[in-house]
Amino acid sequence: MKTIYLVVPCYNEEEVLPETVKRLMAKLQSLRERGMITADSRAILVDDGSKDKTWQLITQFHAEHPQDIDGLKLSRNEGHQNALFAGLMQAKEKRCDAAISLDADLQDDVDAIDRMIEAFEQGNDIVYGVRSARETDTFFKRSTARGFYRMMSMMGVELVYDHADYRLMSLRALEGLAEFREVNLFLRGIVLMIGYPSTTVTYERAKRFAGESKYPLKKMLAFATQGITSLSIKPIRMITTLGMLVFCVSLIVLIYCLVRYFTGHTVPGWTTTVASVWSIGGLQLLAIGIIGEYIGKIYLETKGRPKYLVQEWLHEDQL
Numbered sequence: 001m002k003t004i005y006l007v008v009p010c011y012n013e014e015e016v017l018p019e020t021v022k023r024l025m026a027k028l029q030s031l032r033e034r035g036m037i038t039a040d041s042r043a044i045l046v047d048d049g050s051k052d053k054t055w056q057l058i059t060q061f062h063a064e065h066p067q068d069i070d071g072l073k074l075s076r077n078e079g080h081q082n083a084l085f086a087g088l089m090q091a092k093e094k095r096c097d098a099a100i101s102l103d104a105d106l107q108d109d110v111d112a113i114d115r116m117i118e119a120f121e122q123g124n125d126i127v128y129g130v131r132s133a134r135e136t137d138t139f140f141k142r143s144t145a146r147g148f149y150r151m152m153s154m155m156g157v158e159l160v161y162d163h164a165d166y167r168l169m170s171l172r173a174l175e176g177l178a179e180f181r182e183v184n185l186f187l188r189g190i191v192l193m194i195g196y197p198s199t200t201v202t203y204e205r206a207k208r209f210a211g212e213s214k215y216p217l218k219k220m221l222a223f224a225t226q227g228i229t230s231l232s233i234k235p236i237r238m239i240t241t242l243g244m245l246v247f248c249v250s251l252i253v254l255i256y257c258l259v260r261y262f263t264g265h266t267v268p269g270w271t272t273t274v275a276s277v278w279s280i281g282g283l284q285l286l287a288i289g290i291i292g293e294y295i296g297k298i299y300l301e302t303k304g305r306p307k308y309l310v311q312e313w314l315h316e317d318q319l
């Protein structure tokens with residue numbers, strides 16, 4: 001039997017929280033009865049600096065069910081990813097066997113938890129919840145989400161398609177995650193870098209049970225930008241490539257200009273002007289790209305990411 005922690009970030013979720021807690025507790029109860037999790041398993045509700053009654057509710061739930069519900073309050077609104085990370089690290093501190101992160105709005109089907117735990121028991125350290133259909137989404141959300149995944153892969157960010165932040169992570173994976181010291185968190189990208197055996201389970205994503213999405217378009221765009229700039233230096237590489245291209249074109253333009261000059265088809269001054277505009281433009285882009293490469297290196301160094309995580313070590317000391 002394993003001790004499982006459910007980690008739920010909550011931002012202004014007073015409308016949905018009572019129902020969420022009810023369902024999570026029912027789930028914990030049924031898992032305990034079937035001997036799948038220990039009595040010590042519980043849910044951590046992380047209040048991400050909510051402005052409504054979310055924290056009062058969490059306090060109340062904790063008082064009523066101290067064995068089931070833990071509360072963690074952040075000092076201010078730090079965003080979904082940071083709230084999630086805070087909860088996961090708390091679960092790690094408590095030495096749980098695995099933690100499952102899910103949204104407060106009941107969009108992630110709690111019944112997938114059973115299958116996640118089974119997959120975990122079979123030796124997977126990370127189990128990604130992948131949504132099977134997007135029927136419940138609006139056309140807008142569906143197309144922006146698709147565009148998001150396409151753009152991310154173009155920009156060199158590896159992601160699990162249609163996986164949000166509904167996933168199980170073993171203690172070992174959580175410890176791996178803690179080694180990533182970066183401040184700009186994009187969890188679903190970083191989790192892939194942890195490695196270890198992993199698998200996916202599919203689930204149907206429901207509509208938000210109550211309340212409104214905390215991810216308006218503005219936040220979604222910021223989220224995508226965060227994903228690219230915190231995981232990939234491909235945009236910098238693109239500048240270098242562009243610089244090389246323009247520089248090559250400038251050489252062709254130079255030859256063309258010289259031919260025009262020698263065949264006498266030019267007005268005075270044209271050759272030097274056109275040739276220099278192209279070659280200087282190309283050289284500048286190339287130079288920016290090269291500087292960018294170094295900045296990219298500095299950026300990756302400052303993240304202080306682990307160079308490796310050990311999965312197994314076969315070793316025997318001499319007797």
Ligand code: UDP
Pocket residue numbers: 008009010011012013048077078079080081083102103104105107212213214215
């Ligand atoms: N959330 C959070 N901090 C924020 C924004 C959102 O902790 O600044 C939580 C929110 O309470 C929910 C989860 O992140 O549990 C996902 O948010 P939401 O359901 O609004 O996003 P959507 O499903 O619309 O993408």
Ligand code: MG
Pocket residue numbers: 103105107208213
């Ligand atoms: Mg939601």
